[in-house]
Amino acid sequence: MRPFTLLSSLLLALPLTLASSAAHWSAIAAKSKDGIIKLDSQSYEELLALDRDYSVSILLTALPPQYKCQPCHVFDPAFNSVAASWRKVPKQVREQHFFAKLDFENGQEVYQQLGLTSAPTLQFHPPLAGPNRNSNKLSVITYELNRHGLTAPPLHAWQSGLTPQPFSLHKPFNPIPFIVIPLGLITVAASLYSMRQLLVPLVQSRIVWGTGSMILILTFTSGYMWNKIKGAPYVAAGPGGSVSWIANGYSNQLGLESQVVGGIYGLLAFSIVALTVFVPAQSSPVKQRIGVYLWLAMLVVVFSLLIKLFRIKNGGYPFGLLF
Incomplete structure (x- = not known):
C-alpha cells in the first residue's frame, strides 16, 4: 500500500x-x-x-x-x-x-x-x-x-526596467491617416478651386491682409505668447479677497491684463487708421473737422489710460497725461 x-x-x-x-x-x-x-x-x-x-x-x-x-x-x-x-x-x-x-x-x-x-x-x-x-x-x-x-x-x-530584458514600445501600423489625409487634401483642393472666384479677391485684398496683420501684431504685443509659455493665471486674488487683474511689476502679467492691453493697443491703432484713412475720405470739410476732433480725443484718452496702466503696474513710472 x-x-x-x-x-x-x-x-x-x-x-x-x-x-x-x-x-x-x-x-x-x-x-x-x-x-x-x-x-x-x-x-x-x-x-x-x-x-x-x-x-x-x-x-x-x-x-x-x-x-x-x-x-x-x-x-x-x-x-x-x-x-x-x-x-x-x-x-x-x-x-x-x-x-x-x-x-x-x-x-x-x-x-x-x-x-x-x-x-x-x-x-x-x-x-x-x-x-x-x-x-x-x-x-x-x-x-x-x-x-x-x-x-x-x-x-x-x-x-x-523590471523585465528580464528591456524592450521597445511597439505601435501597430495604422493605415487610416494614409487614407484620410490624401482624401482630405484632395477634397480641400477641389473645394478651393470651385470657390476661386470668391477667394481670389479676398486673397488679393489689402483690407483682409491689413486686418489679419493687425490682429497678429496686437496678439503678440499684448503678451499672449508670454502667458501661454509661463502659464499665467487669468486673474489673481487681491487684498481683502478682491479679484485683481493687474499684476505688479513689469515681469509679471495676468491673462485678463493682456486682453485689456491688447484692446487698448487696438483702439490706438484704429484711431490712427481713422485719422489717416477714414477722415480724409470724407467729402465734407465739416465732417472732416468733426472726425479729427473725435478721433484725436479718442487717441489722447486711450493713450492716457495706457500710461495709467503702466503706473499701476509700477508705482515708480514717472509719466502721465490726463489721468
Whole structure:
C-alpha cells in the first residue's frame, strides 16, 4: 500500500508542478490574442507559486460596465499595448516574464485578500526561484498610477526596467491617416478651386491682409505668447479677497491684463487708421473737422489710460497725461 500511496501523492502534485512552470503559462499566453493571461482566483494563486522562476505583471481591474470604473477602461489599452510589445522579444526571454489580468468579477477573493478597494492596480511580482530571484528585494512592486498616469509611455518605461530584458514600445501600423489625409487634401483642393472666384479677391485684398496683420501684431504685443509659455493665471486674488487683474511689476502679467492691453493697443491703432484713412475720405470739410476732433480725443484718452496702466503696474513710472 505504501508504494501506491506514494504514487498517488506524486500524481496529485504533478498538476501543481505543471501549473507553476513557465512553459505552462507560456502556452496559455501564446493562445491569448493579446498575450495576456486571463486569471481567476485559483489561477492567480497558481501563477504566483512560491517556486516560480519567472516574473509576472498582474493588472487587477474592473472592466464590466456594472462597476463603472472609468480609469480601468482608460488604462486597459495602455496595459494591452505594453503587453503586446513584450511579445516581440525572443521566446526564451518571453518565458521569463508574463503579463496577466484579473478582473474583479473573477477574483473577488483576491481583492479581499489584498485589501483592495479601488481599481486599476498593477503589481509586478519578481521571481522567487532561479537565477533572477535576487534581482529585486521587494516581493511586490506596485505601479504608481497617480504619479505616472494612465498612458502607455510611462508604463512602458517602468515595466521595461523590471523585465528580464528591456524592450521597445511597439505601435501597430495604422493605415487610416494614409487614407484620410490624401482624401482630405484632395477634397480641400477641389473645394478651393470651385470657390476661386470668391477667394481670389479676398486673397488679393489689402483690407483682409491689413486686418489679419493687425490682429497678429496686437496678439503678440499684448503678451499672449508670454502667458501661454509661463502659464499665467487669468486673474489673481487681491487684498481683502478682491479679484485683481493687474499684476505688479513689469515681469509679471495676468491673462485678463493682456486682453485689456491688447484692446487698448487696438483702439490706438484704429484711431490712427481713422485719422489717416477714414477722415480724409470724407467729402465734407465739416465732417472732416468733426472726425479729427473725435478721433484725436479718442487717441489722447486711450493713450492716457495706457500710461495709467503702466503706473499701476509700477508705482515708480514717472509719466502721465490726463489721468
